[in-house]
Amino acid sequence: MKLTAFFISIALTFSVATASSSDFSAHLAARESRISRPFTKSTNATDNGPLDGSTTEDLYSTNWAGGLLESPPVGQRFIDVGGTFVVPTLRGNDGAMSVWIGIDGGPNAPQSILQTGIDCYIIGGVNYFFAWFEWYPQNAFEITEFVVSAQNKITLRVQAVNSTTGIITLTNESTGQSGSLEVTAPDDDAALQGQTAEWIVEDLEQDGTLVPLPSFGQVQFTDAAAFTGVVEDFASVGVAVDMVQNGGFVATSTINENIVTVDYA
Numbered sequence: 001m002k003l004t005a006f007f008i009s010i011a012l013t014f015s016v017a018t019a020s021s022s023d024f025s026a027h028l029a030a031r032e033s034r035i036s037r038p039f040t041k042s043t044n045a046t047d048n049g050p051l052d053g054s055t056t057e058d059l060y061s062t063n064w065a066g067g068l069l070e071s072p073p074v075g076q077r078f079i080d081v082g083g084t085f086v087v088p089t090l091r092g093n094d095g096a097m098s099v100w101i102g103i104d105g106g107p108n109a110p111q112s113i114l115q116t117g118i119d120c121y122i123i124g125g126v127n128y129f130f131a132w133f134e135w136y137p138q139n140a141f142e143i144t145e146f147v148v149s150a151q152n153k154i155t156l157r158v159q160a161v162n163s164t165t166g167i168i169t170l171t172n173e174s175t176g177q178s179g180s181l182e183v184t185a186p187d188d189d190a191a192l193q194g195q196t197a198e199w200i201v202e203d204l205e206q207d208g209t210l211v212p213l214p215s216f217g218q219v220q221f222t223d224a225a226a227f228t229g230v231v232e233d234f235a236s237v238g239v240a241v242d243m244v245q246n247g248g249f250v251a252t253s254t255i256n257e258n259i260v261t262v263d264y265a
């Protein structure tokens with residue numbers, strides 16, 4: 001994989017990448033503790049049964065909404081996941097969320113996640129965005145060279161070269177500008193299993209607690225597909241995940257072929 005000039009500087013400044021962007025408020029200083037978590041099941045969901053009496057088969061989570069492929073075809077692994085979305089404009093009260101795609105981290109593979117995406121913050125009515133990748137359980141690394149604004153159309157791709165090496169790619173669809181990084185698992189316990197693939201809006205964690213989910217309107221992933229090396233699955237082969245907090249929906253999701261739509265509830 002060729003590193004573009006665009007991202008070579010990131011590779012060189014890797015170890016300091018998380019130390020940036022604590023300038024403008026305590027909220028953002030807390031980003032140093034920011035972490036994405038695996039799918040956490042809502043205690044409201046005893047099974048996939050509906051919270052609201054509807055006939056949905058959705059999964060319920062306290063921290064994820066979006067689309068989830070729960071397992072690959074027997075004997076295969078997800079090795080390549082992609083999706084495109086438009087960065088939302090946040091409104092209202094202070095809060096933060098993350099829009100990302102990844103391999104593993106679903107109920108069948110909670111020990112690790114290889115993921116990349118955009119963190120979206122609103123603080124005092126102002127939107128801030130940060131590109132990042134994370135190989136959970138390690139905290140996220142910020143990709144400061146990829147400067148993001150609301151309404152930018154971004155394509156994300158996560159590939160597993162093998163279980164402990166991956167490639168993440170972010171592309172600006174307006175310019176075609178694209179950068180890739182080769183990343184490695186923090187340790188062997190974080191080796192990918194390739195058992196889940198997902199397109200997620202996450203209520204992320206800072207200082208060990210979920211930050212308030214901001215009013216994001218809608219996030220739609222298009223071209224949401226995952227490849228095992230043998231077959232390509234659209235998101236529609238999987239399940240929609242709704243975010244439930246304090247007994248109520250905060251984000252609901254639908255999937256149609258390769259389009260995953262997440263609505264702020």
Ligand SMILES: *[C@@H]1O[C@H](CO)[C@@H](O)[C@H](O)[C@H]1NC(C)=O
Binds near residue numbers: 147149152174
């Ligand atoms: C994408 O390109 C547009 C047009 O040049 C630019 O305004 C925007 O900031 C870029 N976004 C990213 C994430 O590179």
Ligand SMILES: *[C@@H]1O[C@H](CO)[C@@H](O)[C@H](O)[C@H]1NC(C)=O
Binds near residue numbers: 161162163164165
């Ligand atoms: C995974 O791929 C990387 C990059 O090609 C290589 O350096 C590494 O040795 C491989 N690891 C395993 C366990 O095969």
Ligand SMILES: *[C@@H]1O[C@H](CO)[C@@H](O)[C@H](O)[C@H]1NC(C)=O
Binds near residue numbers: 043044051246248
């Ligand atoms: C969901 O969980 C919350 C918090 O435990 C509880 O107050 C609420 O009644 C639950 N709602 C349902 C529908 O089970």
